[in-house]
Amino acid sequence: MNLLTPEPGLLIWSSVSFLILLFLLTKYAWKPIIHALRVREETIAYSLREAERARQEMVNIEKTQKQILDQARVERDEMIKEAKEIRDKLVMEARDVAKLEAQKILSAAKSQLEQDKRAAIEDLKKQVALLSVDIASRLLQQELSDPEKQKGLIKNYLNEATFN
Template sequence: MQIVTPELGLIFWQLVIFGIVLLLLRAFAWKPILSSLKERESSIEGALRMADQAKLEMQELKAGNEKLLAEARMERDRILKEATDVSNQLIEQAKNKATEEGSRMILQAREAIQNEKNSALAEVKNTAAKLSIDIAERILRRELADQPAQQQLVDSYLKEVKLN
């Protein structure tokens, strides 16, 4: 039973040795352990502060990127609008030019038709005049083929002409 119940002297020496070990640990180990713990705590706090700062910077960068993206969209929309306007202007100019060209061609065609019509009318008049002359010549030849008919025609013309 002695092993289970220690004597008073053993307890005393154990307490003395424990106190000496405690003093030695306090003097040599406790301060370095506490200082390393404080150093670790401060480095963790610094890392947390840096993480928070990085998070804020990321939010600022994200806001800046969104702003740049919005500006880029606005610029794209402006360029598309300008391109649409230019395209519409070019289409309108082409329509106007085509209309003017069509009007000019119609006017030229009308002038050409009028010229052809005038030429055809002049040709018809010339042909009619030639036919009239030919017919009159044939009638006169037939009428004036005999001498008494010629004399009678001259007399009738003379009677119609009155001398003043």
């Protein structure tokens, strides 16, 4: 048996065995293997499509999230601006009310002061009048206590008085 020169019977039997094995593998093994490979290929392709769709969806979600955050920032800024405007308006209104109240209080105080001043002046006039009457009555008492002085005073009044 020479390894380099095959015998024709061995060659025929080896070829027949190969063809039978090839037929059996084609019929029973390759179809399921090819089918399994196709299924795996489709699964991988589906997974890749789903991964791309999920990635795209994540990009869309990130964009939406960014838009929502931007909108929330804008709304927050608007709310802060409105709150500041309301605060400023309330402060101005409070100042105006305080000024009006201060003016009312000052006006009332001035009015009260003027009334107190008038009352004091009236009271002073009354006291001056009473003092004047008291002084006059004391002077008259002194003048009228002496009969000579009384006669002189009567003559003075009569001379000053003009009769019609």
